[in-house]
Amino acid sequence: MNGYHGKVLVIDLGEKSWRHVAIPENILRSYIGGTGLSAWLLYQLCPEGADPLGPDNPLIFSTSPLVDTKLTTSSKFAVTSKSPLTGYIGDSMSSSKIAVSMKRTGCDAVVLKGQASNWTYLVVSDHNVDFRSAEDLVGLNSSDTESKLRQMLEPGVSVACIGPAGESLVRYSTISNDGGRQAGRTGTGAVMGSKNLKAIVFEGNKKVGISDNKSLDAIRVDLIEKSLGSATTKYRETGTIANASVFDRLGSLPSNNFKNASFKDLSQITAENIYQETTVRSVHCANCTIGCEKLITDPGTGSEVRLEYQSLFALGPLVGSGDRSILLESAKYCDEVGLDTVSAGATIAWYFECIDKGFLKDEFVHSSNKILDILRAIVSRKGIGDLLAEGTKFASATVKRGSSDFAMHVKGLEMPGYEPRTLKTMALALAVSTRGACHNRSSAYEYDFSSVTDRFKADTEKGDLVAKGEDYSAVMDSMIWCKFVRKVFSDFYVESAEILATVTGWDIDAEELEACGERINNLKKMFNMREGWVRMDDTLPHRVLNESLEDGNSLSKEELNLMIDAYYRARNWNKDGTIPFKTLKRLNIDQVPDVVVS
Amino acid sequence: MTLSVTVEFHGVPAIPIKSKKLIFSCEQIKKATVEEVIKKLLIIEPQLDGKVIDSDKNLLLSSYLGNINGDKFIEGNLDEMKDGDSLIVIPRMAGG
Numbered sequence: 001m002n003g004y005h006g007k008v009l010v011i012d013l014g015e016k017s018w019r020h021v022a023i024p025e026n027i028l029r030s031y032i033g034g035t036g037l038s039a040w041l042l043y044q045l046c047p048e049g050a051d052p053l054g055p056d057n058p059l060i061f062s063t064s065p066l067v068d069t070k071l072t073t074s075s076k077f078a079v080t081s082k083s084p085l086t087g088y089i090g091d092s093m094s095s096s097k098i099a100v101s102m103k104r105t106g107c108d109a110v111v112l113k114g115q116a117s118n119w120t121y122l123v124v125s126d127h128n129v130d131f132r133s134a135e136d137l138v139g140l141n142s143s144d145t146e147s148k149l150r151q152m153l154e155p156g157v158s159v160a161c162i163g164p165a166g167e168s169l170v171r172y173s174t175i176s177n178d179g180g181r182q183a184g185r186t187g188t189g190a191v192m193g194s195k196n197l198k199a200i201v202f203e204g205n206k207k208v209g210i211s212d213n214k215s216l217d218a219i220r221v222d223l224i225e226k227s228l229g230s231a232t233t234k235y236r237e238t239g240t241i242a243n244a245s246v247f248d249r250l251g252s253l254p255s256n257n258f259k260n261a262s263f264k265d266l267s268q269i270t271a272e273n274i275y276q277e278t279t280v281r282s283v284h285c286a287n288c289t290i291g292c293e294k295l296i297t298d299p300g301t302g303s304e305v306r307l308e309y310q311s312l313f314a315l316g317p318l319v320g321s322g323d324r325s326i327l328l329e330s331a332k333y334c335d336e337v338g339l340d341t342v343s344a345g346a347t348i349a350w351y352f353e354c355i356d357k358g359f360l361k362d363e364f365v366h367s368s369n370k371i372l373d374i375l376r377a378i379v380s381r382k383g384i385g386d387l388l389a390e391g392t393k394f395a396s397a398t399v400k401r402g403s404s405d406f407a408m409h410v411k412g413l414e415m416p417g418y419e420p421r422t423l424k425t426m427a428l429a430l431a432v433s434t435r436g437a438c439h440n441r442s443s444a445y446e447y448d449f450s451s452v453t454d455r456f457k458a459d460t461e462k463g464d465l466v467a468k469g470e471d472y473s474a475v476m477d478s479m480i481w482c483k484f485v486r487k488v489f490s491d492f493y494v495e496s497a498e499i500l501a502t503v504t505g506w507d508i509d510a511e512e513l514e515a516c517g518e519r520i521n522n523l524k525k526m527f528n529m530r531e532g533w534v535r536m537d538d539t540l541p542h543r544v545l546n547e548s549l550e551d552g553n554s555l556s557k558e559e560l561n562l563m564i565d566a567y568y569r570a571r572n573w574n575k576d577g578t579i580p581f582k583t584l585k586r587l588n589i590d591q592v593p594d595v596v597v598s
Numbered sequence: 599m600t601l602s603v604t605v606e607f608h609g610v611p612a613i614p615i616k617s618k619k620l621i622f623s624c625e626q627i628k629k630a631t632v633e634e635v636i637k638k639l640l641i642i643e644p645q646l647d648g649k650v651i652d653s654d655k656n657l658l659l660s661s662y663l664g665n666i667n668g669d670k671f672i673e674g675n676l677d678e679m680k681d682g683d684s685l686i687v688i689p690r691m692a693g694g
Contacts, residue, residue, distance in 0.1 A: 233661035233689065234610050240694025242609030249608050249686060250668050272612045309694040449663070449692035451671040483693055 002211040003065035003504040004028055008041065009107040011122065011129055013195050014055060014114030018129040020107060028108070029506060030588065033064030035091045035441075036478030036520040037109060038080035042089060043527050045111060052084035052187075053169060053194040055115035061160070061200075062109040064480040065503050067099045068207060071220055072227045073482035075099045075286040083186040084171045084194075085343070085391050086412035086436045088528040090186030093440075093477060096178035097286040098202060101158035105204035116196040121161075123153065126204035134198035139164060141336040142176035145199055153201060161199035162189045163338030165379045169193050170389040172343030172414070176335070180306055181285070181293075184340045186413060186435055187391075211505030219499055223488065227289045231487035235292035236282070238271040240309035243417070244316075245270040250449075251551055252419045255317035257349035258408050258541070261419040261549045265322025269312060274324070285482075292484055298328040305332045310439075313417030314345025319352065321368035330371050337379045343391055346414035348374055350392045350407050351384070359401050360384065405542040410437035420544050421553045423448040424458045428563040429466045432538045434524040440483065442469040458559035463566025471517030478520060519587040522571075522579055526589070535577045538564055600625050603635055604684040607650070611662055611687045614649045632664060633657075633675035635685055650687060663690045 006025065011018045023037075031040045038060045050056040059081045066074035077099040083090025102110065106126040119134040137145050142163040149159050158177065165173035166189035173189030174182040183189075210216055234242050247253035248262045248270075255263035267273060274280065278299055282291040283306075295304040305328040315330040316322060334341045348371060354360040363384045364370045364377075377385025387395050392414055396407035408415045413436025420427030429444035430437045439445065447465045448455035472492065476483060479496060489495045493510035501508050525533070539545070540560060548554040568575065572583045584590040601624040612618050622642055624630050630638075633656045640646060640653055647653045650662060657675050658664055664672045665686040666679060679685060 230659060230661040231691075233659075234691045237610045238613065242689055243692070243694050245608045245612070246688040246692075249606065249688075250665065271609055272618070275613055443693065445692045449671070449688075451673045456669075484691075486693075487691065 001025060001504075002209045003500075004108050005103075005106050005206070005208055007107045008109045008111055009105070009124070009129070010111045010113065012114045013112060013116040013120065013131075013197060016131045023108065029508070030516060030519060031523075032475070032478035032500075032516055033067075033108060034062055034076070034078040034478040034480035035080065035093070036474060036516065037064075038062040038078050038091060039089065039520055039524050039527065041109060041111060042080050042082070043523055045113070046082050046527075048530050050082060052082045052087060053190060055113070055195070057082045057191060057194075059112040059188065059191045059195065060109055061102060063099055063103040064478065065500060066479050066481070067103045069210065069216060069220075069503060070287050071216075071499070072223050072287060072289045073285070073485050074480065075288065076480040076482060077102060078477065078480065079175055079183040079188045081186075081188050081191045082531070083412070083435065084169075084190045085187045085393065088411055088436070088531055088533065089434050089524050090188060091435060092175075092183035092185045092188050093480070094175070094177055094181050094183040095285040095288070095482065096181055098158035098160060098177045100286060101202040101204065103208070104206050105202055106206040110200075112192075112195060112197065115194065119196050119198050121149070121199040121201065122197070123201045123203070126206045137198045138167060142338050143180060143336060146176075146179065149199060149201055154203065156203075158202045159199055160202075162192050162197075163336060165338040166190055166193035167198070168379055168381050168389065170339060170378060170381075171391045171394070172340040172347070174338045174340050176338050178285075180335045182335065182338070182340075185342065185438070185440075187340070189338050210503055212502045215502045216499075219502060223485070224289050226488040227485055229488070232290050232484060235290050235484045238275065239282075239292045239294040239307075241274065241294065241307055241312050242271040243309040244312055245272060247417065247419075251422045251549070251553065253313065253317055254415070254417055254419045256320045257318065257346075257353050257406060258415065258419070258543055259547070261422055261551070261553070263317035263322065266317065268322050268324040269316050269327055288482065290482070290484055296328060298325065298332070300325045301329070303332065306335055307331050310417055311341035314342045315371065318345045318417070319349045319368070319371060321371065323368050326368050326371055330375060333372060333375055337375075339375065339379065342416050343414040344375060344378065346408050347378070347388050347392050347395065350396065350403070351388055353406050354399060354403055359399055359403055405546075408541045408543065410540060411435075411537055413437045415541065418445055419549075420540055421549050421555045423455050424555065424563070425453055425455065425462045425465050427458070427540060427544070427555055427560065428462045428567060429469065431540050431560060432466065432564060432567055433470075434521070434528050441473050441477070442466055443473050443483070443486070444469045456553060458555060458563055460562065460566035462563045463568070463570040466567050467570040470521050471514060474517040474520040475513055478516065515587065519589055522583065522587055523589055525579060529578060538577060599628050601627050601630055601679075601681050603630070603679055603681075605635070605639055606684055606686045608686065608688050610689045611650045615643060615646065629678050629680045631675060632672055632677050632679060632685065635679055636675060658687060661690055663688055
């Protein structure tokens with residue numbers, strides 16, 4: 001088989017055992033890799049009703065057929081599990097050399113089951129899995145954990161690890177790799193922590209075959225050229241932080257816990273200002289020509305801080321802070337301890353509002369200066385930090401007193417930096433996404449920031465747009481392409497099918513590839529339905545549906561339901577959002593086999 | 599009759615020019631197409647040629663997108679602008 005090893009490595013941490021299990025080729029062709037393959041594995045391996053932080057919840061790392069092809073932006077992997085924030089499917093992606101190292105251990109995915117009796121790290125090679133004590137690593141932040149493991153082992157090994165946040169089971173903790181990159185959303189770091197697994201080291205030399213190397217070389221050169229063109233200018237020039245002033249001008253930048261859609265104190269933290277007043281360095285993932293990652297030198301501390309738009313939004317406007325020093329320090333801290341900046345910022349914004357309303361005793365005052373102290377309390381779970389470590393859904397359910405009305409999450413996952421009342425396609429996407437308030441699994445914002453649709457209008461055309469966007473994103477996240485090359489393709493499905501055929505030798509075409517996207521999204525929905533999903537889960541926070549913005553823009557529950565109905569129709573689902581048998585049959589997922597790996 | 603138009607730059611396009619807003623006038627007309635506004639803009643700020651504007655086509659470069667008053671995204675250069683309107687120039691890619 002070309003492009004794949006055709007195997008999954010299954011590791012049982014409780015029993016300290018491992019084995020390889022073959023994956024049928026038809027499954028690989030149906031779910032491709034990345035989030036698609038891992039969704040299939042999760043559906044097989046996660047027992048119904050499993051505790052997300054219990055030993056039965058599998059933690060799945062998956063690569064893709066494009067990993068190790070040296071195609072630009074293809075060095076990516078997905079981490080999937082039942083999310084401790086939502087109780088539904090949770091997946092997250094990260095990038096760089098570790099994806100190649102993981103694949104060279106001779107498998108397409110690694111499944112971690114059970115729970116180690118003591119803190120453990122794994123050394124996974126192409127012929128062995130070694131279980132080692134991690135007692136000396138406990139408490140270390142992510143970069144120190146990586147450094148120490150490289151010192152102890154080999155300088156070139158790749159490491160995925162959790163920081164102190166994952167050890168403390170903060171429900172929105174991340175898994176870190178390659179010097180601070182994060183599989184950030186849905187709390188996979190807490191799942192890893194629940195297994196007493198501090199780190200995984202990958203070192204291998206097994207390469208997969210490529211069906212047509214000569215053609216792939218030509219594709220590689222062509223993609224490099226295109227990736228340096230106008231389709232990626234923003235990512236190369238300033239990275240995603242350019243969004244801040246754009247979204248602010250267009251009334252789409254949520255601030256002050258989504259009370260407002262622009263931010264009066266933004267000036268210090270725009271890309272324009274940061275580029276004028278600080279030093280910024282571009283960094284590339286392995287095999288990437290774009291270099292979207294920007295390391296900003298904090299003038300206060302002299303240290304370099306990785307900053308992208310979502311972190312800027314969440315630790316800045318969302319919490320009501322326009323202080324650049326506090327933003328940079330907080331973002332750096334979150335990366336080091338392994339906290340999802342979006343959920344962390346949203347939880348602090350909720351806490352500030354609880355203080356303002358007198359719902360919680362003022363252990364901290366509502367002040368930007370306290371953000372870092374609150375983050376530290378969350379990671380150590382000291383005082384109020386213990387409650388805030390649970391995220392807004394659980395914390396507001398504990399506090400009650402109407403605090404859930406301003407807990408800004410969907411299904412438990414905190415909202416990203418897109419204002420749904422002025423971006424109506426995005427509003428629908430946030431409401432129906434299987435992983436909660438997610439901006440990455442639909443690309444719906446693309447439609448709102450274009451002439452394709454009226455972003456202020458809640459209409460039925462949004463249903464089709466979101467369904468198409470989700471399927472397209474599912475293929476991107478399964479191939480796996482970085483989202484930032486999406487516009488270099490003239491015809492995404494045709495060109496991606498051609499590339500997949502070149503790597504694997506399959507006679508796959510655009511139509512079949514598009515159907516993979518639809519199949520993956522339906523399977524994710526099936527997982528959620530098995531875990532108790534009901535239509536009322538597809539909604540938006542109370543504040544969004546009941547409070548107008550200062551410019552009068554609003555979104556009513558009726559308007560959202562109109563769009564949700566249209567989305568279900570576009571998906572060929574029932575009115576209640578469940579999936580009819582004929583849709584499953586058309587997508588060949590009517591007979592999802594029972595557990596294949598026991 | 600003088601048509602006064604504001605051109606705003608946000609994000610990436612704001613970096614090559616130090617100013618975020620340019621306000622200028624097109625005389626003797628009530629309304630202008632985006633193409634006419636871009637031609638005028640190039641006269642005032644010629645350094646935008648090749649950085650933000652394609653002077654051969656009198657269009658924004660394909661990396662950028664125009665929006666009028668925050669309400670309507672434009673494609674091409676035939677949309678009309680009226681007195682007091684703002685042409686907002688932003689990066690085409692919204693993701694992140």
